[in-house]
Amino acid sequence: MKSILQIICLSLFILSACESSSDFAFDSNNNGVSGSITRFATLGDFMYTLNPNQLQTFDISNPEQPVLLSELETDYGLETIFIYDSRIYLGAKTGLYILGLDNPAQPNLLSQTERSEEFFGACDPVVVKGNYAYSTVKTIVNICGTISTQSALLVYEVSDPENPVLTQTFGLNNPNGLAYTDEYLYVCCTGSEELRVFDISDPANVLETPELNYPIEDPFDIIVDEDRMIVSTLDDFVILSIDEIGAIEYVKTIDK
Amino acid sequence: MRSILLTISIFTFVLSLNACKTEHIGYSGLGKVPIYLPLAALDDIGSQAPQAVEQSGPIYLIGDFFFMIENRKGIHVYDISDDEQENSLVFIKIPAVTDFTIDGNFLYADSWRDLVTIDISDIYNVVLVSRIEDVFDPFLYPQLYNGPFECVDESQGAVVGWENQELENVYCRTIN
Numbered sequence A: 001m002k003s004i005l006q007i008i009c010l011s012l013f014i015l016s017a018c019e020s021s022s023d024f025a026f027d028s029n030n031n032g033v034s035g036s037i038t039r040f041a042t043l044g045d046f047m048y049t050l051n052p053n054q055l056q057t058f059d060i061s062n063p064e065q066p067v068l069l070s071e072l073e074t075d076y077g078l079e080t081i082f083i084y085d086s087r088i089y090l091g092a093k094t095g096l097y098i099l100g101l102d103n104p105a106q107p108n109l110l111s112q113t114e115r116s117e118e119f120f121g122a123c124d125p126v127v128v129k130g131n132y133a134y135s136t137v138k139t140i141v142n143i144c145g146t147i148s149t150q151s152a153l154l155v156y157e158v159s160d161p162e163n164p165v166l167t168q169t170f171g172l173n174n175p176n177g178l179a180y181t182d183e184y185l186y187v188c189c190t191g192s193e194e195l196r197v198f199d200i201s202d203p204a205n206v207l208e209t210p211e212l213n214y215p216i217e218d219p220f221d222i223i224v225d226e227d228r229m230i231v232s233t234l235d236d237f238v239i240l241s242i243d244e245i246g247a248i249e250y251v252k253t254i255d256k
Numbered sequence B: 001m002r003s004i005l006l007t008i009s010i011f012t013f014v015l016s017l018n019a020c021k022t023e024h025i026g027y028s029g030l031g032k033v034p035i036y037l038p039l040a041a042l043d044d045i046g047s048q049a050p051q052a053v054e055q056s057g058p059i060y061l062i063g064d065f066f067f068m069i070e071n072r073k074g075i076h077v078y079d080i081s082d083d084e085q086e087n088s089l090v091f092i093k094i095p096a097v098t099d100f101t102i103d104g105n106f107l108y109a110d111s112w113r114d115l116v117t118i119d120i121s122d123i124y125n126v127v128l129v130s131r132i133e134d135v136f137d138p139f140l141y142p143q144l145y146n147g148p149f150e151c152v153d154e155s156q157g158a159v160v161g162w163e164n165q166e167l168e169n170v171y172c173r174t175i176n
Helices: A002-022 B002-024 B038-041
Strands: A041-044 A046-051 A054-059 A069-074 A078-084 A087-092 A097-098 A106-114 A127-128 A132-137 A151-155 A165-171 A175-180 A184-189 A194-199 A219-225 A228-233 A236-242 A248-254 B025-037 B046-047 B056-062 B067-068 B074-079 B088-093 B100-101 B106-111 B113-117 B126-131 B159-169
Touching: A041 B100, A041 B106, A054 A078, A078 A127, A078 B046, A087 A127, A127 A175, A127 B002, A132 A175, A151 A175, A184 A219, A194 A219, A194 B067, A219 B056, B038 B074, B038 B126, B056 B100, B067 B100
Parallel strands: A175 A219
Antiparallel strands: A041 A046, A046 A054, A054 A069, A078 A087, A087 A097, A097 A106, A127 A132, A132 A151, A151 A165, A175 A184, A184 A194, A219 A228, A228 A236, A236 A248, B025 B159, B046 B088, B056 B067, B067 B074, B074 B088, B100 B106, B106 B113, B113 B126
């Protein structure tokens, strides 16, 4: 009898162990990473969201009841948000916005870069690392429904957030999302059906590294998580890994 | 008799309206029309069995959990820790959603004009915890599309998609 009880106890224990290991539980210290094409971002007790002509600030200290604190009016055409080193970077149809977070409840505009006309109007994510911002702009009809006449990767030096300086321009074929590691910048190039790779170890002198480019169909956005890379495409996503020398290796695809 | 007269007069009135409209010349031909969802159905948020991806959208990774928007329908959730197995966990239905983020156990997303907060601590039984109304300006035109479409009539609800149809006398068009 005792042994039967033991077995029952044991099996209950195994069952519950199995159950808890399959439970979905977030580690609150484990910060998530967003793709570059998004209009939502959080920082501490605050969440920032974009309307086409507004940056909105919410207090989420009580997550069950967010409170809209402020709305900062901008020109029409805000598309993507990226927070880095207590600044907010916005990709917009008209160019790049940089905002300060000295008062996180009410971000203040530091600069608004007007792009030259040939780069006007596209769905343009921006990512920032160190003193440099990397932004893609493109030509064809995209998810934002607009077009510009040229496609490119634009590199800005942003150490003075009130005066960002365009330092380099690389022509690209319909670029979308982008992400980086310490050494490399990866750009989803939908037009040329590949991940385009740039060496950003010296950001003042960004270099193309065509030998590292990786072919992929319709890449749309990308998340880099240490040596793991996830690329969303039009209708699936692909998991890749990056080895020590920066070469990209295929892991698996999840599709329809 | 009176009702017939009334019908005729309404008919004439409608005809005259039409006549007025044709002076502006709307577009007739193939185009897009909005698919509406009544606003009352926006609260139908919850966990469902995994679904196939139709068109991917914004993405988010937290630990080994990968989230991907299905435009205007919901969010796919995958466990990507295993390189060999396909691990589609669940689909979080959020009508009219286009973008989101996650903080702690809470997922924040747009739901037409509203911000919704969803407790995802149990991913298989997510719970809508709050809705803040009328903070977002949704797209009132079909995206990834260049051409004429039937203008959105918000009194019919939230736009959860667009379908191709023969249009008659429409005045809206995406401008590129």
